Amino acid sequence: MKNSLNKKLKVGIVGGTGYTGVELLRILLNHPMVEICAITSRKESGLDVEELYPNLRNRISLKFSSPDEVDLTICDVVFFATPHGVAMSQAKNLVDSGTKVIDLAADFRLKNKSVFEKWYKIPHECPDILENSEYGLVEINRHRISSANVIGNPGCYPTTVILGLTPLLENNNIFIDLNRIIADCKSGISGAGRKLETSSLFAESSDNFKAYGVLGHRHHPEIVSQLERISGNKVNLIFVPHLVPMIRGMFSTIYTKILPEYSNLDFQKVFEERYKDEFFIDVMPSGSFPETRSVRSSNNIRIAVHRPNNGDDLIILVIQDNLVKGAAGQAVQNMNILFDFPEATGLEQIAVLP
Amino acid sequence: MKNSLNKKLKVGIVGGTGYTGVELLRILLNHPMVEICAITSRKESGLDVEELYPNLRNRISLKFSSPDEVDLTICDVVFFATPHGVAMSQAKNLVDSGTKVIDLAADFRLKNKSVFEKWYKIPHECPDILENSEYGLVEINRHRISSANVIGNPGCYPTTVILGLTPLLENNNIFIDLNRIIADCKSGISGAGRKLETSSLFAESSDNFKAYGVLGHRHHPEIVSQLERISGNKVNLIFVPHLVPMIRGMFSTIYTKILPEYSNLDFQKVFEERYKDEFFIDVMPSGSFPETRSVRSSNNIRIAVHRPNNGDDLIILVIQDNLVKGAAGQAVQNMNILFDFPEATGLEQIAVLP
Amino acid sequence: MKNSLNKKLKVGIVGGTGYTGVELLRILLNHPMVEICAITSRKESGLDVEELYPNLRNRISLKFSSPDEVDLTICDVVFFATPHGVAMSQAKNLVDSGTKVIDLAADFRLKNKSVFEKWYKIPHECPDILENSEYGLVEINRHRISSANVIGNPGCYPTTVILGLTPLLENNNIFIDLNRIIADCKSGISGAGRKLETSSLFAESSDNFKAYGVLGHRHHPEIVSQLERISGNKVNLIFVPHLVPMIRGMFSTIYTKILPEYSNLDFQKVFEERYKDEFFIDVMPSGSFPETRSVRSSNNIRIAVHRPNNGDDLIILVIQDNLVKGAAGQAVQNMNILFDFPEATGLEQIAVLP
Amino acid sequence: MKNSLNKKLKVGIVGGTGYTGVELLRILLNHPMVEICAITSRKESGLDVEELYPNLRNRISLKFSSPDEVDLTICDVVFFATPHGVAMSQAKNLVDSGTKVIDLAADFRLKNKSVFEKWYKIPHECPDILENSEYGLVEINRHRISSANVIGNPGCYPTTVILGLTPLLENNNIFIDLNRIIADCKSGISGAGRKLETSSLFAESSDNFKAYGVLGHRHHPEIVSQLERISGNKVNLIFVPHLVPMIRGMFSTIYTKILPEYSNLDFQKVFEERYKDEFFIDVMPSGSFPETRSVRSSNNIRIAVHRPNNGDDLIILVIQDNLVKGAAGQAVQNMNILFDFPEATGLEQIAVLP
Incomplete structure (x- = not known):
């Protein structure tokens, strides 16, 4: 490992212009052990990072680099906050260099290459690395x-449903x-990213609620x-x-049926x-109602277990x-x-x- | 019936200070066949109605009357936009006078007196009238x-789930x-009414999402x-x-299991x-995603039928x-x-x- | 005039895909004297109008026409809900045909051709028609x-400031x-239209407030x-x-200095x-605070006059x-x-x- | 001073149940040099603090104490996040004990006792302490x-206007x-606090904009x-x-007239x-448009200087x-x-x- 005790970790970010990118920066700039060496963006190359994200003014002096002019192999670790397909094209080179x-995209979330290709409509370029990568849901896979060498950071919905x-x-x-x-999952609008889509406009999505993707969402095979x-x-x-017309936050209402042989189990205790x-998972007292604002901008998950009338329905909230534990925070974890x-x-x- | 061909219908409103009250006024003031004779409010008695609701300025010249000083039996019809328990105390007198x-509250929604009393914690004062009242979901009970003489206007959640x-x-x-x-139902904040509750404050409910009432909601027995x-x-x-952090709107995601013997049925057609x-129910084309904003301030219901992978799950959106078809609009209907x-x-x- | 007593007015709309377009439709579909003959959109040509705007489902059976295939001269009146520059290119032909x-754009708002060209960066194509057009602020110019034959419908900010x-x-x-x-003027986000701009995304503009255009806004010369x-x-x-992070609504706080010779004038009375x-202008009682929600979706203007400490400052609220009296409603007026x-x-x- | 090099500062909070209270806790729990000894609330006495504010779950193990049972003189410093009038009743005792x-309320913001009493309608109980207190706007009064011994933490509006x-x-x-x-100042709804007022309900204040207090606001004499x-x-x-319908954030648009003798001054430079x-004040580049979201949850102030057409108007944004630099953050500063x-x-x- 390049990192030694006395030096800060060298971190690179590929594609730092979206919401997961700025959130990574917000978190990493507060991290005592890292130094951000490079942020790349083909489109914004040359621009001061603080120009794009006004919350970072006077807090970072880096410019976006063109992906072509930066050697990321000098980094100890590289985060990909890119569209699907980018990380897989660079992973081999980085891994070979010990990086x-x-x-944060989906390239290493689905172990099954053909499932990946079915849902993402692109061939997987490095199936061997995929095989040796690990799904980065820490509370499940910590030791692995x-x-x-390569972590597939979980999708936002999968993080809540799997946990x-x-x-x-x-x-x-x-x-x-x-x-x-x-x-039955509900996400804030930032989950759609910073892409220009009519449905993400304020005047379209505010004061509104809708479902989408009932007949197929990429997070389904992942979960x-x-x-x-x-x-x-x-x-x-x-x-x-x-x-949901809110910027951040994700809420999953999960309906399950208890198997008859376990009807006497104390499920609250099972979760606790x-x-x-x-540290990041809070199993709330029985009967609680978690609210998304109680984790806004933090890496916490809160879970409440409900069993109506002590019957065989178990409902998990x-x-x-979505941008922290569901993306950038989990990546830093x-x-x-x-x-x-x-x-x-x-x-x-x-x-x-508030 | 007091109403004759040449005269407008005489309408009274009891308790017109909440959101269903102002919504009733907005709708009735546009109704060509009615005349609003009286609006009562113990608390706001004497106040110009337009003072309380600035959207009504210059559109209505009525004052709130004290419930004690108005004889509502002169009305052809009286709407109760009151807390539970008020309509039942006045219904007999009105019905006896031919009114x-x-x-709009729950007094006549549950035919079973003891179920009512269990959930609303008050004795039912006129069980005989209850027995002869009708549940006012027009698309189901039009002829009845x-x-x-007495209509129990449906609750907002029940309207969507039953239809x-x-x-x-x-x-x-x-x-x-x-x-x-x-x-799995989602409601805008106006569903909580105009009552002063901390959880209804903007700074508490905006940019937030939460569940409530998992272990028991009064609309459950009604549905x-x-x-x-x-x-x-x-x-x-x-x-x-x-x-949901929006003012108006209700979205119900209903999960059902198709019985094996009906697996070949065209459920889209069944709904159509x-x-x-x-007139008010729009069965959208197969695969549609209704949005609450598409019915904002209107009396419409939109329904979409989804059957993932043509399996045995049928999901109805x-x-x-919630204030119109879920309350005041349905009452006028x-x-x-x-x-x-x-x-x-x-x-x-x-x-x-938008 | 083509319109006779027995027939409905034939109306055409050019460019009906933006927010002023859908608002025109919402209003005109409720107008008892008009019939919508054609709506054009180059981009959406062939699409059912109700597909684009789900609030219009089952309320309109028109398709968007290509501008090239429709003869708008059969209309009695044509609304242009287009970007600046379109109306001026078709006005002559229409006017010559008695239409x-x-x-609703700016082509006929600025009588001075060179001022127009300075601010809108395009040459004015029909200066003679411009000269004979009228600025459509009804309460000021009703008789003209x-x-x-040609009306320049006022901009949203100018409507409030001028009135x-x-x-x-x-x-x-x-x-x-x-x-x-x-x-000092504040507008809801719909004022920016339905264009795809990062700053109009929900995740960018919600829970946020900002100024813009301090050094030059096109409504400045118009006002x-x-x-x-x-x-x-x-x-x-x-x-x-x-x-302002709201869909609709415009609020103008106007600061003026009373001339010494008029310090005894009753300004409340002047406005009243x-x-x-x-009909559409409500001068509220002295000391009132108008709220944008009190005119949401209506064609009303509300004005309050404040004179702090009876000094020489007069503040008009x-x-x-913005989409009704500030655009489509005013156009119908x-x-x-x-x-x-x-x-x-x-x-x-x-x-x-609410 | 009770605080020595090796020990953490002992901090007390009086009235920790409002928004400035929870914000103080959020900031102080991240402060490496302090230890929170007591939080008082007459109403919530005995309740776990984390019960009232779900973002603090598992982060604080304190209960609210009754004000009567806690000796705050053991603290090095006590914050008052109370209504006006409370701090003045306890200040003498604390100051005498070296605390x-x-x-955070107004008791020590107005040096002139009679001005205070005029605006706050209560007599000032400790005019001698008032005289020796200091107005806590650090960037102006750092040395004083x-x-x-006693700091009057500035109001939210005054902080922006004075700076x-x-x-x-x-x-x-x-x-x-x-x-x-x-x-011309604009505040998020949290500025109204957590009090139960109809106008602070989500269904009243969302999708709405209004002015208030034109004829007299307590922050006016303070500024x-x-x-x-x-x-x-x-x-x-x-x-x-x-x-403004947003939770947090404050925006002040300040209009001034440059004196003729300074028309050649470079005002951008004056501010820079x-x-x-x-550290906390960011004078943005000439022509910038600050957005409230760029300081959300941080102690920063951003200022932009605009001079339209290089005339004699100088506009400061x-x-x-409002809850951080405008309240709790400034208090910690x-x-x-x-x-x-x-x-x-x-x-x-x-x-x-975002």
């Missing part, structure tokens, strides 16, 4: 992450009917593949994403036990900030694991409320 | 409404598993009792309401057939404006039926978009 | 409008210092030229527009007198819905004048609140 | 603050006409008294506050010079987060000065965007 790769279901189906302890899982890996079983999932050592920093370094910020 | 009653499920379970044609219905009446069967429903003559006006009179306003 | 033209100042400077009664007028025409004097105006016969319909026809809709 | 007082004008009128260098200053102190001259100010050593910590300690958080 770790954390991809620590020894990986909300894991205690119910891992280690061959399957407490719920794997054929009857429904995830299912992870749940199947964790449970060792086939999983059937109905997943409907919706858009599973996550008792997790999960919240996060992965970096902390990769470089053996205390896991919460740079991520202890308390949520902004 | 029709439309209650026309001959009723979203009716084509799947009425007339002994039960196409779905009645034990596996989930309604179930109607579905059971329509289907003639026992219905099991999971119902989770959520709050059922509602083809309904239903939207409305009931009035139109009661007095044999064309059903859409005063309700043809096109939704305001 | 009235109402341009009635006999014009807020007119009583103080018209007919050679100049009550205020014309060198010390400041208009000044009208105030100079009304006052017969040179006017010096500071005008700063701002963006001036606008006492105007003016509100409107102009049409009503042109065709001698009662002025409020189709425009009596009460504001939607 | 510093920072009042460092030796004070936006100071470079133009201090040290007997009066560059502008002190009789022609207009501050004027400070400007007069700084300039040594009488100042005439028109101040109109408005409410004045604030070049201020100033932004801040004052604490840092009082205890000789580096001024930005605990306040370096980068603004959250």
Whole structure:
């Protein structure tokens, strides 16, 4: 590893102009152990970073570099905050140079190459690296992450749904009917990114609510593949994403059916036990109603477990900030694991409320 | 009936200070066949109505009257836009005088007196009138409404969920598993009314999303009792309401399981057939995504039917404006039926978009 | 005039895909005297209008036509809801055919051709028509409008600022210092239109407030030229527009200095007198605070006059819905004048609140 | 001073249940040199602080104490996040015990006792302490603050207006006409606090814009008294506050007239010079448009100087987060000065965007 005890970690960011890019910068600039060496953007090359993101004025003196003129192999780690397909084209070169790769897009989220190609409509360029990459959901894969070279940072919806279901189906302890899982998910508008789309305009999306992607969303195979890996079983999932007129925040309402043989289990306790050592996961008291604002701008997940009338329905409510635990914060958490920093370094910020 | 061909209908409103009150006024002031005779409010008695609601300035010259000083029996119809419990205390007197009653609160929504008393924690004062009242969901009960004296105007959530499920379970044609219905519902903040509650403050509810009432919401028994009446069967429903940071609008995502024997049915057609003559119900083309803004300030319902991968899951998306079709608009629709006006009179306003 | 007593007015709309276009449709579809014959859009040609604007589903059966295939001279009146420069290219042909033209863009707002060309960076193609056109601010120019063939529909900011100042400077009664007028104006985001601009994205403009155009906004010369025409004097105006995170609504705070010789004047009365016969203008009681929501979706203007400590500062607060009185509503009001319909026809809709 | 090099500062908070209270907690919990000893609330006494503010769950283990049962004199410093009138009743006792007082309410903002009593309608209980207190606007009064025992933390509007004008009128260098200053100010809804008021409800204040307090706002005498102190001259100010439908953020548009003798001055440079050593004040490049989101949740102020057409109008745009630099952040900045910590300690958080 290039990083030694006395030096700060050298960090590169590819494609730092979107919302995950600026969020990475906000977090990394507060991280005591890193130094940002380069941010690339083909389009904004030459522009002061602080020009694009006014919250960073006087806090960063870097310019966007053209991807062609920067040698990222001098970095200890490179984050890809790019569209799908970019990280896979550069990963081999970086890995060969001993540089770790954390991809915030989808290139390394789906282990199955053909599933990837079906959903993302591009061939996978480095299947061998894909095979050796790890899915960066720390609370599930912490140990495997620590020894990986390439991390596929989870999608925002998958982070909430997988963490909300894991205690119910891992280690061959399957407490719920794997054929009857429904995830009704709601995301803030920033989840659509900074792309110019009519539906993302304020005058179109404010004071409005809608569903989308009922017949197929790329996060569906990602969630299912992870749940199947964790449970060792086939999983059937109905997943409907919706858009909420708020900037940040994600809320997943997950409906499950308790298997008859586990009807006496204390599910509140199951969740509390599973996550008792997790700094970022808050299993709220029984009967709680988490609100997305309670994690705004923080890396926290909050989970509440509801069992109406003590019947066989178990409803799990999960919240996060889609840009932090659902993207940039989780990426930094992965970096902390990769470089053996205390896991919460740079991520202890308390949520902004109101 | 007091109303004759040559005179306008005399309308009274009890408790016109909340959001359903002002919405009733907005609609009724555009209704060509009515004259508003009295609006009562104990608290605002003596105040010009236009003082309380600045959108009505120069459009209405009435003052709020004290409930004690007005004889509402001169009215042809009285709307109650009051808290639960008020309409039941005055209904008998009005009905005896030949005045029709439309209650926008819950006093006449639940036919079963003991279910009412369990959920609303007050004794029902006029069980005989309750028995002869009708549930005012026009598209389901049109003919029974026309001959009723007292109408229980449906709750906002029930309107969407019942209309979203009716084509799947009425007339002994039960196409779905009645034990596996989930309604994940989302409402704009105006649904909480104009009451002073910390959670309804802008700084608390804006840029936020949350669930509430998972373990029991008063609309749950209302929905179930109607579905059971329509289907003639026992219905099991999971119902989770959520709050969306928008003023108006309601979105219900309803998850059902198609019974195996109906797997070849064209459900899009089932819905289109059922509602083809309904002016206010728009069954959107297959694969559509309704948005709440498309019905903002109008009495429309839009429904989209989704069947992922042509499997046995049928997902129904239903939207409305919670203050119009979910409250005041539906009340006026009931009035139109009661007095044999064309059903859409005063309700043809096109939704305001953007 | 093509229109006769027994027939509906034939209306055409050029460029009906933006927010003023859909708002025109919403208003005209409720107008009892008109029939929409054609809506053109080069880009959306062939598309059902209701596909683009879901609030219009089942309310209009027209398709967008290509501008090349429609003969608009069969219309009695054509609205241009287009970018600047389009109306001027078609006005001559239409006028020659006896078709009235109402341009919602800027082609006929500035009488001075060179001022127009300086601010809009395009040559004016029909200066002779410009000369004979009229500025469509009905409350100021009602009589001149009635006999014009081409109407330049006012900009949104100018509508509020001109109406807020007119009583103080018209007919050679100049009550205020014309060198010390400041208009601090605030607009909802829909004012920026439906164009794809990063700054109009929800995630950029929600929960945010900013100024723009301090050093030059195209509405500045429009306001000044009208105030100079009304006052017969040179006017010096500071005008700063701002963006408010709301869809609709415009608020102008206008700061003026009372001339010493008029310090005893009752300015509340001056405004009340001036606008006492105007259906759409509400001079609120002294000390009032108008709110934009009180005119949402309506054609009303509300004005409040404040004179702190009875000193020489006079502050005028003016509100409107920027898409109605600030655009489409005012255009229809102009049409009503042109065709001698009662002025409020189709425009009596009460504001939607909450 | 009780604080020694090796120990953390003991901090008390009186009245920690409002928005400035929770914001103080968010900032202080990230401050490396302080320990929160007590938070009082008569109403919430006994409640876990994290119960009231869900963003603080697992981050603080304190309960609200009753004001009667806590001895705050053990603290090094006590913040009052209370209504007006509370700090003055406890200040003497605390000061006598060597405890510093920072009042976030108005008790120590107005040096002139009779002006205070006129605007706040309560007698001032400790005029002698008032006389020795200091107005806590660090960038203006840094040295006087460092030796004070009681700090009157500035109001939110005054912070922006005073900082936006100071470079133009201090040290007997009066560059502008002190009789022609207009501050048109806009605040997010959180500025109204967490009090239950109908006008602060989401359904009332969202998608709305309005002015208030034109005829008299308590921040008016506060601004004027400070400007007069700084300039040594009488100042005439028109101040109109408005409410913006956003949670946090404040924007002040300040209109001034340049005195003829200074028409050649480079005002951009005047501002840059004045604030070049201020960590929290960002004088943006000429022609910039600051946006409130660029300081959301941070202690920054951004200022832009505009001079239209190089004339005699000078327009100053100033932004801040009303809860941070306009309240809790500024209070902590004052604490840092009082205890000789580096001024930005605990306040370096980068603004959250988007």
